[in-house]
Amino acid sequence: MHIVVCIKQVPDSAQIRVHPVTNTIMRQGVPAIINPYDLFALEEALRLKDKYGGTVTVITMGPPQAEAALRKALSFGADDAILITDRAFAGADTLATSFALASAIRQIQKNMPVDMVFTGKQTIDGDTAQVGPGVAKRLDMQLLTYVSKIVSVKAEASEIVVERRAEGGVQLLKTSLPCLVTVLEGNNQMRFASMPNMFRAARHPLKVWDKDAAGIEDITKIGLKGSPTVVSKVFAPTPKSERAEMIEVESGDPRDVAITVLSKMFTRFPVVEKEIAKRA
Amino acid sequence: MSEVPAKKKRKFELDPKLAGYKGVWVFVEHEQGQVHPVSWELMGEGRKLADMLGVELAGVVLGAPGEQSRQFCNEAMFHGADLCYLMADDILKDYRNEPFTKGMTDLVNAYQPEILLLGATTQGRDLAGSVATTLQTGLTADCTALTIDPDNRSMAATRPTFGGSLLCTIVTLNYRPQMATVRSRVMAMTERDASRSGRVIEHPLGMIESSIITKVLEYIPDAMQDKPQLAFADIIVSGGRGMKKPENFQLIWDLAKVLGAEVGASRPVVQAGWVDLERQVGQSGKTVRPKLYIAAGISGAIQHRVGMDASDCIIAINNDPNAPIFDYATYGIVGNAMTILPALTEAFRQKLAAVKKAG
Numbered sequence: 001m002h003i004v005v006c007i008k009q010v011p012d013s014a015q016i017r018v019h020p021v022t023n024t025i026m027r028q029g030v031p032a033i034i035n036p037y038d039l040f041a042l043e044e045a046l047r048l049k050d051k052y053g054g055t056v057t058v059i060t061m062g063p064p065q066a067e068a069a070l071r072k073a074l075s076f077g078a079d080d081a082i083l084i085t086d087r088a089f090a091g092a093d094t095l096a097t098s099f100a101l102a103s104a105i106r107q108i109q110k111n112m113p114v115d116m117v118f119t120g121k122q123t124i125d126g127d128t129a130q131v132g133p134g135v136a137k138r139l140d141m142q143l144l145t146y147v148s149k150i151v152s153v154k155a156e157a158s159e160i161v162v163e164r165r166a167e168g169g170v171q172l173l174k175t176s177l178p179c180l181v182t183v184l185e186g187n188n189q190m191r192f193a194s195m196p197n198m199f200r201a202a203r204h205p206l207k208v209w210d211k212d213a214a215g216i217e218d219i220t221k222i223g224l225k226g227s228p229t230v231v232s233k234v235f236a237p238t239p240k241s242e243r244a245e246m247i248e249v250e251s252g253d254p255r256d257v258a259i260t261v262l263s264k265m266f267t268r269f270p271v272v273e274k275e276i277a278k279r280a
Numbered sequence: 281m282s283e284v285p286a287k288k289k290r291k292f293e294l295d296p297k298l299a300g301y302k303g304v305w306v307f308v309e310h311e312q313g314q315v316h317p318v319s320w321e322l323m324g325e326g327r328k329l330a331d332m333l334g335v336e337l338a339g340v341v342l343g344a345p346g347e348q349s350r351q352f353c354n355e356a357m358f359h360g361a362d363l364c365y366l367m368a369d370d371i372l373k374d375y376r377n378e379p380f381t382k383g384m385t386d387l388v389n390a391y392q393p394e395i396l397l398l399g400a401t402t403q404g405r406d407l408a409g410s411v412a413t414t415l416q417t418g419l420t421a422d423c424t425a426l427t428i429d430p431d432n433r434s435m436a437a438t439r440p441t442f443g444g445s446l447l448c449t450i451v452t453l454n455y456r457p458q459m460a461t462v463r464s465r466v467m468a469m470t471e472r473d474a475s476r477s478g479r480v481i482e483h484p485l486g487m488i489e490s491s492i493i494t495k496v497l498e499y500i501p502d503a504m505q506d507k508p509q510l511a512f513a514d515i516i517v518s519g520g521r522g523m524k525k526p527e528n529f530q531l532i533w534d535l536a537k538v539l540g541a542e543v544g545a546s547r548p549v550v551q552a553g554w555v556d557l558e559r560q561v562g563q564s565g566k567t568v569r570p571k572l573y574i575a576a577g578i579s580g581a582i583q584h585r586v587g588m589d590a591s592d593c594i595i596a597i598n599n600d601p602n603a604p605i606f607d608y609a610t611y612g613i614v615g616n617a618m619t620i621l622p623a624l625t626e627a628f629r630q631k632l633a634a635v636k637k638a639g
Contacts, residue, residue, distance in 0.1 A: 093418070094409075094412075094419065095412065095413060095416065095417075095418065095419075098413060125442065126421075127421065127422060127440075127563075128409075128419075128421035128422075129405045129409065129421065130405070130408070130409040130412070130419055130421060131409075132409070133377075133405075133406060133408075133409030133410045133413065134409055134410075134412070134413040136410070137381070137409075137410050137413040137414055138413060142377075142378070142493050142494055143377045143378075143406070143410060144494075145377075145402065145405070145406040146402045146406070161497070163500075164402075165402050166311055166375070166402055166403065166499070167309075167311050167316055167401050167402060167403060168311060168312065168314075168501060168502055169311070169312065169499050169500055169501040169502050170499070170500045170502070171374070171375075171496055171498075171499055171500075172496070172497040172498040172499070172500065173376075173494055173495070173496060173497065174494070174495045174497050175493055175494040175495070176493050186557075227418075228416075228417055228418030228452050228453075228454075228455040229418040229419070229420060229450050229451070229452050230450065230451055230452075230453060231448050231449070231450055232436065232449045232450065232451050233448065233449045234441065234446055234447070234448040234449075235446065235447055235448070235449075236446055236447070243606060243607055243608075243612075244594075244596060244605075244606045244607070244608070244609035244610060244611055244612030245610065245611050245612065246606070246611075246612045246613075246614065247611055247612065247613050248614075254615070254619045254620045254622075254623035255623045255626065255627070257613055257615070257620060257623065258620065258623035258624045258626065258627035259627050261595060261611050261613065261624075262624075262627050262628070262631060264611065265572075265593055265595070265610075265611065268593075268610075269571070269572075269592060269593045271571055271592060272571050272572045272592065272593050275514050275515060275571045275572065276515070276539065276572075276628065276631065276632065276635075277635045279539065279540040279632060280632045280633075280635035280636040
C-alpha cells in the first residue's frame, strides 16, 4: 500500500503577534512547524503502514526552508519525502495549490501507484479546508473529508470503510481506492521519533522538484496567475466605537459592584431581564 | 487566497463571457430531514447581496423526491428566496460528495449564478471545495462579512487571517460564480415570513446509483443529551486563563447554574484540559450570539472576540484594566474574578427570587 501524505509548514500561530502601533504582523522569530492537523494525517498513515505494510511518501509545496518539515516527517517514520518548490508557485491560492499538488502526485504515480492521499482537515494559517477536496477532484479520486476513524482497509479488494464526521452525527462510508482522506484531529497522537529514524531523516536524500519536475506545463494554472481569488486588503479589526462602561463603586465591595452592573444592564437591555425572568 | 497585496483601486472589466452570470444562490443544506440553520442565516445575507445587485435570490435544494424536499423549497422562500432550484433524486437522499458535486456544478452551468454561498459545515466545506475546483473558480472560506463593491459589482468577502489576528478582504474578479462559505451563527437569522412564496425550478441529476462509488452504510446520530449547545444558548458564562486554576472554574459553573446558562471557555483553558473542547468560544471554536455573555478572566484577543462579538450584552471581569476585552465589552469590571463571580451569582439569585415572588 502506498500512501502520500500532504503536509504544510506553517508559522506557529500561537506565537504570532500584531505590532500594537503599526498593526502589522510581527513575523520575526515566529517558529515554523508542521501544520498540527497534518500530524494526525501522518500518524494515521504510519499506523496503516504498521498494520498492512507499504510505503508512506510525504510531500509539501513551499519555500526551500520547508525541507525542515519534511525531515521532521521522515524522523517520525515516513519512507520518502518530496519538496515541491518553485518561485512560480508564489501567491498561489487554494485552487492553484491543488493544481500543483495534483500534478506532483501524478508524477509520483508514474513510479509507484498511489492507493491513498492523506491530508489534515485544514491548515492553521489558511484555515480553508479547500486544498484536500481540490486535489481529490483533480485526481478523480473518491473524497472522504473529516474522517474520524478508518474502520478497515482491504487493499486487495481496493476497499475502505471510514467514519466521517457529519453535522449531528457520523456517516459510515464505504468506497474504493484510490481515495483522498482528510483526517480529523484528536483521534490519534503522533509517535515519538525513534533514534534510527532520526539518523535516517538527517541523511535521507530529499527529492526537490521544481514545476517541470512536478509535471507542470501550463503556468497559467499556478501561482498568482492561477489564483482566482485576490486579497484586496488586510486590516486590523476596528475597536468598537464605545469602550466598555466601567463599573466602579465607592465601597469597592464586590456585592455592590454586582448589584450596580445588574441594575444598569436591566435598564439598558430589557431583553436580558426578560431572558433571566424566564428562568425564575 | 493569494497573499500578495493588490493595488487599492483596480481598473476592471468583467470578461463578457461572464456577464451572463446573474443572481445570488444559497445552498440549502440538510441532514437527516433537518435543514441546517446556517442555510437560513445565509439566506438573510444573500437577500442583502441580491438587493444591492438588483438581482434574484435563489435557494438550491438537492434531496430525495417527495414532500420534504418541496417543503425545504417553501422554507427557502419563507426565509427570503425569490425562487428555488430543486434537484430531486433518490441518490441525493444522504449527502455524498460525488453526486452532490455533479448536481451543484450542473445547476451552476445551466443557470449561471454570480454568487454561491454555502455554510462552513463539514458538508458545506466538503461540497464547496469540490464544486469550486470543478468549476475552476474562486472560493473564500469562513467569511465574517460579505458585501458588494459598488465599483465593479464583485463580492468582497472578509475573513480572519493569520490565525485570527487580522482580517482580510478577498475578491474573485474574473471568475464566476464567486463562492464563499460562512460559519454557523456568524450571520444573524432573519425573520421567517410564511406568507412569502416563489417559483420552483426542477432540474434532473442524471446519474444512476450503480455509477456512484461511495456508499453510505449507516448514519450514527450523536448522543445529544450530554453535548453542550453553545451556539444557540441565550446566556453564556465563560472563563479564561485569569481563573488561575481548574478548581476556580467551579465559580463559573455555579453562576451558569443559577442563570440556566451554558459554560464557555477561551482557547488556553481548553488546551489546558480544564473544560471540554466543545465549550471553546472563538475563531477555532464555536461562534455564539447569546443575549448575555459573561467573560471572567478572559483577556479577549481577536481569536476570542470573533466568536462572541455579536452578543447583545457583554460583562467582562478582568484584573488587568488594559485587557483588550474592555475595548468591546458592554460593562467592564476591573477586579478579582474569584470574589466578583460569587457576588454576581448571589445578585442574580436574588433577582430570580424577586421575579418569582412577584409572580
